[in-house]
Amino acid sequence: MPRGRLVRWVIAPVAALVLFAALGVIGYRVFAPHETLSRPSEPYPDAAPITDERPFSELRAAPLVVDGRLRVYAEKWRVWSDGPVGGRYEATPYWAYRRWPAQVVGVVAVAAEGGPVIVSQWSDGQLVALDARRGEIAWRASGPGLGRGYDGRRTGASVVYEPESLLTARAGDGGALVIASVAGRLRAFDGATGAQRWDRPLQTGCTPAVWTGETVVAIPDCATEDITFVDAATGRPTAAWSQPDGASMNGSPAGPAPAQCALGRSGCRVLISRGSIWLLGRDGGLTQLPGLPSGGLLVGDRVVYPTTSGVAARPLRGGSPQWTWNGQGQLFATSSSNVFLLTQDRTVLGLDPATGALKLVGCAAATPDERWLLGHVYAADGTQYIALERITDAGPDAKDQLYFYGPRPVALVELYPPNRLPVWPGKFAACSPL
Numbered sequence: 001m002p003r004g005r006l007v008r009w010v011i012a013p014v015a016a017l018v019l020f021a022a023l024g025v026i027g028y029r030v031f032a033p034h035e036t037l038s039r040p041s042e043p044y045p046d047a048a049p050i051t052d053e054r055p056f057s058e059l060r061a062a063p064l065v066v067d068g069r070l071r072v073y074a075e076k077w078r079v080w081s082d083g084p085v086g087g088r089y090e091a092t093p094y095w096a097y098r099r100w101p102a103q104v105v106g107v108v109a110v111a112a113e114g115g116p117v118i119v120s121q122w123s124d125g126q127l128v129a130l131d132a133r134r135g136e137i138a139w140r141a142s143g144p145g146l147g148r149g150y151d152g153r154r155t156g157a158s159v160v161y162e163p164e165s166l167l168t169a170r171a172g173d174g175g176a177l178v179i180a181s182v183a184g185r186l187r188a189f190d191g192a193t194g195a196q197r198w199d200r201p202l203q204t205g206c207t208p209a210v211w212t213g214e215t216v217v218a219i220p221d222c223a224t225e226d227i228t229f230v231d232a233a234t235g236r237p238t239a240a241w242s243q244p245d246g247a248s249m250n251g252s253p254a255g256p257a258p259a260q261c262a263l264g265r266s267g268c269r270v271l272i273s274r275g276s277i278w279l280l281g282r283d284g285g286l287t288q289l290p291g292l293p294s295g296g297l298l299v300g301d302r303v304v305y306p307t308t309s310g311v312a313a314r315p316l317r318g319g320s321p322q323w324t325w326n327g328q329g330q331l332f333a334t335s336s337s338n339v340f341l342l343t344q345d346r347t348v349l350g351l352d353p354a355t356g357a358l359k360l361v362g363c364a365a366a367t368p369d370e371r372w373l374l375g376h377v378y379a380a381d382g383t384q385y386i387a388l389e390r391i392t393d394a395g396p397d398a399k400d401q402l403y404f405y406g407p408r409p410v411a412l413v414e415l416y417p418p419n420r421l422p423v424w425p426g427k428f429a430a431c432s433p434l
Contacts, residue, residue: 035099039135045069045083045094050414053426055363057088057412062157062389065380066109066116066132070094071412074107074156076149079120081132085385086414095135102126103149104156106163108266110176110191112138117191119178121166123149127180129194139194144183154400155410157376157389162264169212169266171197171233179217179232181210186219188235198235211258211265216284218258218268225256225273229284239284243273260298263378269298279316290318299334299353306331311341313356323356333386335379340386346370347431348386348413360415363431364388370430372405384415 047068050057063071063085070081073090080096099122106121109132116132125143130136152159167179168191176191184204188197202208206222216238219228225243230236243256255273258265271278271286278286292298296305302313302322311331312321329341329349338360339351345368350360375389390405392398416422421433 033099033101035097037098037135037137038093038096040095042094044133045085048084048086050086050422052088053424054088055366055427055430056414057086058366058408059090059410059412060154060408061090062155062160062376062378062410063387063412064107064109064160064378065383065385065387066118068383070132072107072109072118072132072160074104074120074152074159076103076152077101079104079107079118079130081118081135085383085412089408095130097128097130097137099126099128104152104159105146105148105150106166107160108163108166108168108178110168110178112176112192114192117176119166119191121146121163121180125182127178127189127194129191138192141187141189141194141196143180143185143187146182154404155376155389157410161376161378167210167212167217167264167266169217169232170215172215172231173233175233177232179210179212181207186210186217186235188217188232197233200230200235209265211261211268213268213280213282213284215282216280218284220256227256227271231283239286241271241278241284241286244276262381289316295331297331297334297339299339300336302353304331304334304339304353311339311351311356313339313353325351325356332374333377333379335381337381338379340379342374343432345431347428347433348415350415358418360384361418361421361433362386362413362415363428363433364411364413365430368430375409385412386415387412
């Protein structure tokens with residue numbers, strides 16, 4: 001055999017083996033489970049106001065506003081932040097945390113002594129907490145897989161505003177707690193350190209929709225309408241509730257279900273069941289209240305509700321109106337310090353819940369005569385921002401490009417005192433602030 005042919009016969013298999021090995025290494029690097037953390041390379045963003053003529057920030061993803069300085073988002077394999085809060089679009093991430101193939105199923109923000117902590121829950125059961133200011137992993141905890149994945153669609157709103165199995169509460173001393181349910185267990189962690197506070201089993205054969213009040217955790221019974229309340233700090237039972245005998249439907253769903261929650265199913269103030277309203281106490285005790293007026297919302301110790309000429313507020317336990325506000329606007333949200341209305345031209349009005357006086361004004365329209373509906377709404381407490389997820393009338397089963405209003409469906413609206421409106425003429429070009 002000629003020497004050249006022999007060399008080729010030897011080299012060809014060796015080259016094939018080398019190529020196969022190289023492809024195997026590349027394939028492993030691409031497909032093997034991994035995580036990456038991109039830490040901040042810029043200073044911590046300032047709490048800067050919007051300083052141009054656009055009426056609001058136009059975002060692809062729904063943000064949590066953290067510390068008044070960061071926007072935190074979630075997508076299928078990543079949690080990340082940017083700033084400043086008033087930036088026109090999403091910016092280069094301040095920090096970003098990615099895992100693969102695990103998917104993000106929930107994100108919450110909790111206050112800690114050293115600054116805010118962002119806790120993410122993943123489909124493989126991992127809880128990963130990030131120091132929001134430093135972009136470093138603060139703590140992590142492992143658990144069994146959840147058997148479900150990311151459900152946030154284009155904006156991620158359900159993951160950051162309504163996480164299914166990740167909740168927050170507070171201990172009696174004010175410390176922040178993270179409550180995670182997975183694989184038939186309910187576990188509580190210190191939000192700052194990740195130390196497990198307690199672990200208790202859930203009923204087998206079902207996944208109860210656990211929710212929290214300020215300092216208690218409500219665990220519904222799967223077979224009945226009973227609820228067990230446990231102390232958020234210790235996991236010990238504090239109270240129980242059963243549907244009163246003879247409770248009528250009054251045209252309402254059977255329930256029971258939480259309502260008037262701070263975010264998602266966390267920090268809920270009332271229980272609604274068969275048309276009755278129950279106020280939740282700090283120990284899980286429930287006090288029956290007069291029924292809420294149609295469209296009514298709670299804010300502090302008041303009920304705000306629509307009237308034929310505007311909105312009114314009455315005491316939580318019933319009585320005559322304490323104030324009325326006359327004007328056109330749809331009551332659509334409240335926070336701890338504001339009552340929000342949306343007018344036909346998409347002006348956002350914020351009323352003082354104590355007096356009904358006009359307190360804040362913003363614009364949620366870029367052009368006149370916009371036609372969209374409200375999806376998720378997020379009023380960032382302690383800031384002058386409100387996020388509106390804008391959707392069409394296509395229905396929730398429609399594809400994202402038909403369901404959402406445009407490629408950037410989230411309007412993060414900055415709110416201004418009515419006597420200090422910005423001077424830029426484009427801010428309210430499509431709205432009527434006064």
